[in-house]
Amino acid sequence: MDYIKAFEAIVAQQLARVEKMKSDTDFIDYQALDKIIIGVIGGDGIGPAITAQAHRVLAQLLADEVKAGKVTFKVIDGCTIENRAAAGKAIPDDVLAEIKKCNVLLKGPTTTPRKGDKWANVESANVAMRKELDLFANVRPVKVPELGIDWTFFRENTECLYALGSQGVNINKDLAFDFRVITNPGTERIAKLAFEYARANGKKRVTIVTKANVVKTTDGKFLDVCKQVAKDYPEIEVDDWYIDSMTAKLIDEKRRSQFEVLILPNLYGDILTDEAAEFQGGVGTAGSANLGKHYSMFEAIHGSAPRMVDEGRDIYADPSSVIRAGAMLLSHIGYQEKADQLFAALEACLVTEKKLTITGRPDGATGAQFADYIMSRIK
Numbered sequence: 001m002d003y004i005k006a007f008e009a010i011v012a013q014q015l016a017r018v019e020k021m022k023s024d025t026d027f028i029d030y031q032a033l034d035k036i037i038i039g040v041i042g043g044d045g046i047g048p049a050i051t052a053q054a055h056r057v058l059a060q061l062l063a064d065e066v067k068a069g070k071v072t073f074k075v076i077d078g079c080t081i082e083n084r085a086a087a088g089k090a091i092p093d094d095v096l097a098e099i100k101k102c103n104v105l106l107k108g109p110t111t112t113p114r115k116g117d118k119w120a121n122v123e124s125a126n127v128a129m130r131k132e133l134d135l136f137a138n139v140r141p142v143k144v145p146e147l148g149i150d151w152t153f154f155r156e157n158t159e160c161l162y163a164l165g166s167q168g169v170n171i172n173k174d175l176a177f178d179f180r181v182i183t184n185p186g187t188e189r190i191a192k193l194a195f196e197y198a199r200a201n202g203k204k205r206v207t208i209v210t211k212a213n214v215v216k217t218t219d220g221k222f223l224d225v226c227k228q229v230a231k232d233y234p235e236i237e238v239d240d241w242y243i244d245s246m247t248a249k250l251i252d253e254k255r256r257s258q259f260e261v262l263i264l265p266n267l268y269g270d271i272l273t274d275e276a277a278e279f280q281g282g283v284g285t286a287g288s289a290n291l292g293k294h295y296s297m298f299e300a301i302h303g304s305a306p307r308m309v310d311e312g313r314d315i316y317a318d319p320s321s322v323i324r325a326g327a328m329l330l331s332h333i334g335y336q337e338k339a340d341q342l343f344a345a346l347e348a349c350l351v352t353e354k355k356l357t358i359t360g361r362p363d364g365a366t367g368a369q370f371a372d373y374i375m376s377r378i379k
């Protein structure tokens with residue numbers, strides 16, 4: 001292998017991406033579209049079963065809009081690990097073409113094969129979708145009022161170690177390299193989104209998380225660019241932490257409630273948001289918004305639980321986090337009132353009223369029964 005040539009190709013590819021980001025326009029205005037196409041991607045494992053329930057809930061909330069032709073749903077069911085492994089691609093071409101016809105997506109879990117699994121070691125469908133649709137902001141809220149926790153993480157979603165995660169190089173049997181990418185426009189857009197969010201929601205503090213003392217070039221850039229963006233938001237207090245202390249501070253009872261909005265490069269964001277979600281009951285309870293300027297995708301961030309399907313238990317899988325992702329979707333595309341209704345229904349059905357319990361087994365409610373329960377709590 002000619003390493004210099006390979007590296008040159010990577011550099012050219014990333015420089016082209018930088019130029020594209022620089023010339024990119026504003027965020028799409030969903031309400032200005034004649035028609036909003038909502039893609040429903042089942043994914044694999046329990047994904048199709050739980051997304052079907054979220055689809056039912058959204059269809060009820062948007063019934064008038066569907067009737068008026070303002071909203072259509074498009075079910076995309078080829079994004080399974082079987083198809084992806086057979087095509088040798090993270091997302092098969094025909095599936096990707098269907099996805100790109102939509103404006104916004106609701107996505108179930110997709111299996112990410114690991115080295116040594118029975119599946120071809122294709123790239124994660126999540127990561128590929130984020131890159132293909134340029135979904136650069138992964139927004140993950142974590143709220144636990146009784147602990148004083150109200151955090152919103154803005155995880156950069158297209159760069160860092162993920163940008164070239166499948167393009168590392170084995171020089172020989174002893175030496176391997178991966179590449180980490182941080183760009184000015186890539187950092188600027190996530191930082192702006194976080195500060196805008198903070199301003200619009202009356203948040204007083206934005207925290208930047210890096211390891212810039214050690215990873216000087218890329219994290220140094222991330223920190224500098226975020227601080228530069230911060231200058232346009234003088235009313236907001238800014239602090240910066242290293243990722244190791246940040247993981248500790250999240251469990252520090254005296255400090256943690258002071259954090260509000262956090263901005264992180266991709267991998268630190270991946271790790272810290274798992275830790276954070278644990279406070280509210282684990283990643284399974286968290287929804288996640290993947291926002292770009294032209295598309296957006298909302299997903300449950302738990303796994304695909306293939307064993308439940310093998311044992312015929314997928315009808316008992318808990319659809320609440322993908323339904324929560326659906327509420328985030330409604331809010332993002334301009335139906336805030338409907339989103340609020342759905343968040344309230346989730347709160348009632350999961351916390352205050354709790355007339356049904358989902359156990360994942362026949363002794364608990366089915367996903368369909370839970371969706372019925374939610375639907376009975378909304379107009």
Ligand code: IPM
Binds near residue numbers: 112124126270
């Ligand atoms: C997440 C997940 C993904 C990620 C995996 C499935 C590739 O952990 O959404 O946080 O690392 O981004």
Ligand code: MG
Binds near residue numbers: 271
């Ligand atoms: Mg993760």
